Amino acid sequence: MTIKQIERLRKGAITLLMLAISILFLLPFLWMLSASFKIEADVFTYPIQWIPAKWHIIENYKEVWIGKFPFYKYYWNTVKVTVLTTVTSAFVSALAAYGFSKINFAASKYLFIIVLATYMIPHQAILVPQFILYRQIGFFDSHLGLILLSSFSVLGTFMLRQFFMGVHNEYIESAKIDGAGHWRIFWQIAFPLVRPAVATYAILRFIWTWNDYQNPLIFLRTDKLYTIQLAMQKFTTINGEFYSLIMAAAVSAILPLLIVFIIGQKSVIEGIALGGVKG
């Protein structure tokens, strides 16, 4: 055997080993998917039936989506909250990032440090005052309040600022000479140049908001305002013993993210690697 062949053989062997390990990461998801297709009596049969003996897909998903505890409502709530949070947060962050990197004003440096300093504050350390504030100003138990909570992202500002700093100042200077104000320069020159970075941030924010459990738990009270993460937990409490239905709900909650992730895979992975950001 040549050295190259040995090398290839080794690579193949390691690939096989890694495949085996990766099963450990996918198995719970496969189990979830398979359980969601089964009749309740078959969920816990052992050895595990990976391919259901009796299929019950339509009945399970119908019960979850339009049954006693209809998921379509919570889905709509989640889509609304997630999309609006993502858009607002990306916009506010981009504005601030441009202001901190491309507009030359005296207070800029200090203001940026102040904003950055708040990043160290763990969210749970301010939950109680936020809760009290929301009760006082009437934002408690509303989607608007929930959206505003995650709309002012220091992380987004920091991330996008790095990219705005990469935009050459000559573009901005020459636009200024042509008489353009900062608003036009932002929209027509700078923003299009950093669009990939904004997209990366938006996808991450989308995933985090979609998966957020803690904020809806604390800041929402009325059933009909629930997001799916909250609804899913409630669903579990109500349907305690109906694991096939619970798994159908879990699959429904994960599926949109899986799609977003597969479409934006490169952006997500790059964004995470780049900023080393964590939700």
Place this chain on the structure above:
Amino acid sequence: MQKLETAAEAPKAKHISKRSSLQKKETIAGLLFVGPMLIGVTVLTFIPIIATFLLSLADWNFIAGFKDIKWVGFDNYERLLQDDGFMKSLKNNAYFLLTVPIYLAISMLLAILIDKHVYMKSYFKVAYFMPYISSIVAVAIVWQVLFHPSAGPVNQLLISFGIDNPPKWIADPKYALPSLMMISIWISIGFNLIVYIAGLQSIPKDLYEAADIDGANAWHKFKSITFPQLSSTSFFLLVTGIISTFKIFDLIAILTKGGPISSTSMLVWHLYDTAFVNLKIGYASSMAVILFACVMLITVLQWLGQKKWVNY
């Protein structure tokens, strides 16, 4: 003479005033751009953190309204020291720190293998990353079922291997915390792995080429090139990992609610329970201050340590 001077200064002054009016315009534009962010951060973060400090000095039940607020100085902090539940939570937090080096080691190993030694790289990235993009609620519910003491697949597997009395996992005070730690490791690997792969890709190739010429084996290359070159990545992940263990909440809220017999209660869970279930706002705020202090301490240590421990 005087006249001449003023004549010479006039255009200069005009120039300055034009410049300063331009500068004023820049400042206004700047403030308009960063304004929304500043207002948001002030109202939703700055004022609340100050309020947290103030409330931690009070004895207050939220339902009673502002007029019934009682200022008690540092009593809440003294109480914390004697509060067994709180101390138990802190201890559990300390145990949880163990997860960080474990998942860092696993992630580093997997990252090295995925980066250079396998086919189908992108499949592996996605597979290991699945737990990160999935909601903790869904993932936690699946694990709850898998770990079900009597009917769950994990225990059925153990029974079929001839283990008569398998642990009851999250229902057993002895095993509940380790079970949560296992799930947490499983969730955390994806994120750390991705950051490690990025770190690996920034190591200069010629270092390995030089090592090859010197006849270094894989272990030597790992010990003298890969590991030290990854030190800044490892350090960063260690710090974010430690900070994130202080913030753990979702897993506990969904899986155990701090039980059984408070074996899985942790700082943030205890805080939540005190504030939103028992409505002791002041007391909960003193815990929030402790949380803030812990995170702050780690961040400061990070600043101090960065120079010392990271070798490029």
